Amino acid sequence: MTIEQSAREERQVRVSKVGDRVFLGLSRGAGVFILVTLAGVALFLFREALPALQADATEFRDSDTFLQYVGPLVFGTVLASVLAVVLAAPLAVAVALYLTHYAPKRLARTFGLFVDLLAAIPSVVFGLWGIAFLAPLLARHVYPVLHENFGWIPLFAGPVVPSGRSMLTAGIVLAVMILPLMTAISREAFSRTPRLHEEASLALGATRWEMIRQAVLPFGRSAVVSGTMLGLGRALGETMAVAMILSPADLFSVNLIGPENPNTIAANIALRFPEAQGLDVNRLLATGLVLFAVTLVVNLVARRIASGGAA
Amino acid sequence: MPTRRIPLIAIVALLAVACGTAGGGTGSTAPGLAGTLVGAGASSQAAAMDGWKAGFAEVEPGVTVEYDPIGSGGGRSTFLAGGSDFAGSDSPLKAEEFEQSLDRCGPLGAISVPHYISPIAIAYNLPSVGDTVLQLSPETVAGIFANQIVNWNDPKIAADNPGVDLPDLAINPVHRSDESGTSANFTDYLAQAAPAVWTWGSIEVWDEGPGGGEGADGTSGVVAAIRAGEGSIGYADASQIGDLPAAAVGVGGGFVRFSPEAAGRIVDSSERVSSGSEWDYAIEVNRTPDNPDTYPIALVSYHIFCLEYEDQAKADLVKAFMGWVGSEDGQAAAAASAGSAPISDAVRDAIARSIDQVTVADG
Numbered sequence: 100m101t102i103e104q105s106a107r108e109e110r111q112v113r114v115s116k117v118g119d120r121v122f123l124g125l126s127r128g129a130g131v132f133i134l135v136t137l138a139g140v141a142l143f144l145f146r147e148a149l150p151a152l153q154a155d156a157t158e159f160r161d162s163d164t165f166l167q168y169v170g171p172l173v174f175g176t177v178l179a180s181v182l183a184v185v186l187a188a189p190l191a192v193a194v195a196l197y198l199t200h201y202a203p204k205r206l207a208r209t210f211g212l213f214v215d216l217l218a219a220i221p222s223v224v225f226g227l228w229g230i231a232f233l234a235p236l237l238a239r240h241v242y243p244v245l246h247e248n249f250g251w252i253p254l255f256a257g258p259v260v261p262s263g264r265s266m267l268t269a270g271i272v273l274a275v276m277i278l279p280l281m282t283a284i285s286r287e288a289f290s291r292t293p294r295l296h297e298e299a300s301l302a303l304g305a306t307r308w309e310m311i312r313q314a315v316l317p318f319g320r321s322a323v324v325s326g327t328m329l330g331l332g333r334a335l336g337e338t339m340a341v342a343m344i345l346s347p348a349d350l351f352s353v354n355l356i357g358p359e360n361p362n363t364i365a366a367n368i369a370l371r372f373p374e375a376q377g378l379d380v381n382r383l384l385a386t387g388l389v390l391f392a393v394t395l396v397v398n399l400v401a402r403r404i405a406s407g408g409a410a
Numbered sequence: 411m412p413t414r415r416i417p418l419i420a421i422v423a424l425l426a427v428a429c430g431t432a433g434g435g436t437g438s439t440a441p442g443l444a445g446t447l448v449g450a451g452a453s454s455q456a457a458a459m460d461g462w463k464a465g466f467a468e469v470e471p472g473v474t475v476e477y478d479p480i481g482s483g484g485g486r487s488t489f490l491a492g493g494s495d496f497a498g499s500d501s502p503l504k505a506e507e508f509e510q511s512l513d514r515c516g517p518l519g520a521i522s523v524p525h526y527i528s529p530i531a532i533a534y535n536l537p538s539v540g541d542t543v544l545q546l547s548p549e550t551v552a553g554i555f556a557n558q559i560v561n562w563n564d565p566k567i568a569a570d571n572p573g574v575d576l577p578d579l580a581i582n583p584v585h586r587s588d589e590s591g592t593s594a595n596f597t598d599y600l601a602q603a604a605p606a607v608w609t610w611g612s613i614e615v616w617d618e619g620p621g622g623g624e625g626a627d628g629t630s631g632v633v634a635a636i637r638a639g640e641g642s643i644g645y646a647d648a649s650q651i652g653d654l655p656a657a658a659v660g661v662g663g664g665f666v667r668f669s670p671e672a673a674g675r676i677v678d679s680s681e682r683v684s685s686g687s688e689w690d691y692a693i694e695v696n697r698t699p700d701n702p703d704t705y706p707i708a709l710v711s712y713h714i715f716c717l718e719y720e721d722q723a724k725a726d727l728v729k730a731f732m733g734w735v736g737s738e739d740g741q742a743a744a745a746a747s748a749g750s751a752p753i754s755d756a757v758r759d760a761i762a763r764s765i766d767q768v769t770v771a772d773g
Contacts, residue, residue, distance in 0.1 A: 161618050230631075235638045260624055261582050261639025343631065346624040347587050349617040358582060358624040370627060374589035374614070376483060 141391065148385035154378055161349075169386050174351050175266075175361030176390065179341060180334035182270030182355070187278050188327050194278075195285035195319075200311060211286065218279035226343035229272040230264065234344065237271075238263030242356045253353050260358035264346040267355040272340050277330035284329065288322030289315050321404070328401025335365075335394050342366035364390040444472035447727045451477075451485020451498030454591055455526050455711050459498070461747025462735050469734055473727060482591075489714060490514050495728060496715040498526075500591050502692030503714055508685040515716030516771050521690040523761045525735050526711040526744060527751040529673035530596055531648035531656035535636050536562065538577045543667060545570045547660035548603030548698075554643060555583050555600065556607055557622040562641065570660070577641075584635045584644030585616045587625030595695075595709045596645045602697035603706065645707070648673070649749020664702035672705035673751035679704050689717065689764040691757075708751065718771045725770045732765045 156164040194214060198207045238261055246257040259265075296314040305313060347362035347370070354360075362370075364386045371383055449459075456479040463475045480488070482499040489497035490510045502522035503511065511520035532551060534544060546554075550566050553559040559566055563576045586593045593614055600608035610619040626635040629647045636642045636654060648656065648668050658665040666672055679699035684690040697706045713732060719725040734740045741752035753761070 161615070230634055230638075238639065258580055261580075261641050262584075262624060262635045263638065264624060264626070264635060342627055346626065346635070348621055348625060350621070359622065362587075370588040371615075374481065376481075 141388075144384055144388040144391060147381055148388045149381075151378055151381035151385045154381075158378055159382065160379075165382070165385060168382065169364075169389055171349055171351050171361040172364045172367050172386055173389060173393065175345075175347075176335055176363040176365070176393065178353070178361065179266060179269050179273060179345075179363050180331050182266065183273035183277055183334040184327055184331050186270060186274035187281055187330060188323075190274075191278055191281035191326065191330075192285055192323055194282045195289050196311060196315070198282075198286050199289040200307070200315065214279050214282050216279075217275065218283075222276060222337060222339045223343070225272050225276055226340035229268060229340060229344040233272065234263030234265075234268045236263070237268055242267075245356060254355045256354045257357055259356050260346060262346075264344055265356045265358070266345065266352075266360040269341050269345045269360075270355070272344055273334045273337055276337065276340065277333050280333060281323075281326040281330040284326030285319060285323050288319035292318045321406075324404045325401050328397060328404065332394055332397050332401070335363075335397065336390065337363075338365035338369050342369045442472055443470050443723075443726055443730055445723055445727050446474045446476060447496070447731055448494045449475070449477045449485075449496045449498060449713075450480050450488045450494045451714075452482040452500045452591075452711050453479035454500055454528060454709055455479070455498040455748075457748035458526050458528075458744035458750055461743040462731075462740060464747075465740065465743035466731055466734055469739075470730060473731070475731060486714065489520070495719075495724060496713055496732070498711060499714055500594075500709065500711045502683075502690070502712050503685045505685050508687070508690075511686075511716070516718040518717035518767075519687050520714055520716050521687050521764055522685070522712040522714045523691045523732070523736070523764055524677050524693060524710050524753065524757070525713045525732075525740075525761075526709075526748075527674055527677065527753060528709040528711070528748070529648040529668055529670065529705060529751050530592055530599075530645050530707045530709060531651050531668050532643065532645050532659065532707070533633070533636050533651040533654040533656050534643040535640055535654065536577070536579075536643075537640065538579075539574055542571075542574050543655060544574070544657045545660070545665040546657045548600065549607050551657075551659065552600045552604035552607035554581055555585070555623065556620045557583070558607065570665075579641040582639050582642040583623035584632050584639075584642050585623055585625055586629075586632060587616065587627050589614045591709055592629065592645065592647065596707060598695070599697040599707045647749070659705070659707065661698075661704060661706055662700045662702040666702055666705050668705050670745060670751035672703055673708045674754050675699075675701070675704040676706060676708050677710065677757050678754050687717065689767050691761055691764060715768070717767050718769055720771055722770045725768055729765060729768045732768070733762065736761045736765065 152165055156162050161168075198211050202210060238259060242259040242263065242265070245255045246259050249255045250257060292315045296318065297310055300310040300314045341363050345360050345362060345366060346358050347366070348359035350359060350361060352359055352361055368383050368387060371379070375383055456477070459477040463477070466473065466475060477498065482501060485494070485497040486499050486503065486507060488494050490507060492514055499522070503520060508519055514520065532546065536544070546567070547570050550559065550570055553566060560581055562579045562581055568574075568576055591614065593616060594612050597608065597610065597619065598612035601611050613619045616625060624635055624639070624642070626632045629650045632644045632646045633650055633652065633654065636644045656668050658667040676695060676699070677693060679701055680693040680696040683692050683694045685692055692712070693710065695710055699706055713735065715728050715732060719728060736753070736758055738752070738758075741750075744750045745752060
């Protein structure tokens, strides 16, 4: 009996070891696959970008050096994304707090569903909405007011583009697009605030708002930061909506409501690629490499902040 | 990209040859042609080509026409490499390309014929002038797009439009933000008709010019931007501007409004520049015609094909299709599907004589 029993146990152990090994192999393979893909993309971009990086400025029709070409694009990309995050972050935190700590349970569930639904809308639809609805509305009722009252701030120097297809419109649309992602991450963190912390705070006589400041916000800080960075990453790469909404020009400008805006890297590639030939294709891929690097840096910073906050 | 597409096109072409020899071969004008005709080239023709395919299928149900809109340059190189039966191109064969066509087509080479004229309208959004059609001289248009004329009440615009009450409103010039043949033709017009003001030549990418103004993606983007912003003015494919008013432009001392007939006359008033063959109908588009009933802003696109093909069936197919495309029915089909302007009778007769020269190679 005992021999039989131990033999059976041994067999079980052996079987489970095989399973372990297979699973280990599969998961390790998946991990390696991701790395290889990433490295492959980077390698491809670098190889294709090299001719444009080495070429003389005079070989291009606009005779821009690569830095002259990519400079306004990086500036536009960062400006649009930062604008979107600045607009979306406070809203995302507020929505997440409302859903977790203020709204009645059933309402919160329905409301949360609608916020998540925003994430499912394709970006081209956001682009159409921006062009056809939001831009004319802002150009008619908001931008002229901004320009008249705050025209002394360079951001609102104008002239107002009559169709409303400006940097601020693009920033607002991007903000709406990244809102669900940022809300979801903040909401998850806020809802996991230890019950004891909240009750301790309330027991000490804190109001609900004071409790949120003392218990919920410190606990969710790193999640809010990493959600913000993820939103920034998404905004950096967003293509279709920006290509449709932004009225681009080849310059540096902080004027948010005018017709001449620095384009973003992704939108510029979308606009130029269909008709590009020869060295121009290499140059577009080189800007893609720059975007790749910028996004990588943003994600690394996000990771650093998120892990630092939790420790 | 074009080089990667060649194999597929070549296979289709081979199939076409096979089908063609199996089905036809009885005579050059016999009804009931069969086979596949393969073309590649300018995307500007893509919409018109849909109309031509559908219309030709009614005349010759046995023939299939395929067209790959890979761009003008790619279309010409694919054709010269033998990957397609004909090319669509916004510019005719260059002299060195004609030399290459001697290898592709035999001693008679290839010819270009202008089969597609797409007028470009200058549309504007200025409700306060009502139904009055604005008149703009070439210098005024160039001044507006070069950011030198910035308000609608500018004396230069007033001089073109006596008696019209122009508003005190900023002008918002709208251009294509993508690389575009429409931009190239429009700026070619400005460079030819107002060289003193427009000093940037013909450009496909707006940033290579004066910059400024609002940029929008594609024809639909430009039209949407003009529609959305009061005080805007922009250039777009005339068939796509909808109910927006289009300016009458200054030509030969008068002003001409856009119409298909007026735009079609541009080929007649342009000088022929042959790249090689006497049957070639390449033109240097003349943007400053003397005749004030010619509308000078249009994109002219060509079909490029051999004068000699290796087998009878292919020669018959090319002859039949090109002949039909150039006919009144063919031009009407393009007008219906792409809003293009028809070529004039005189040009049609000349092109028909060229197409008649298509034969099968000896031996």
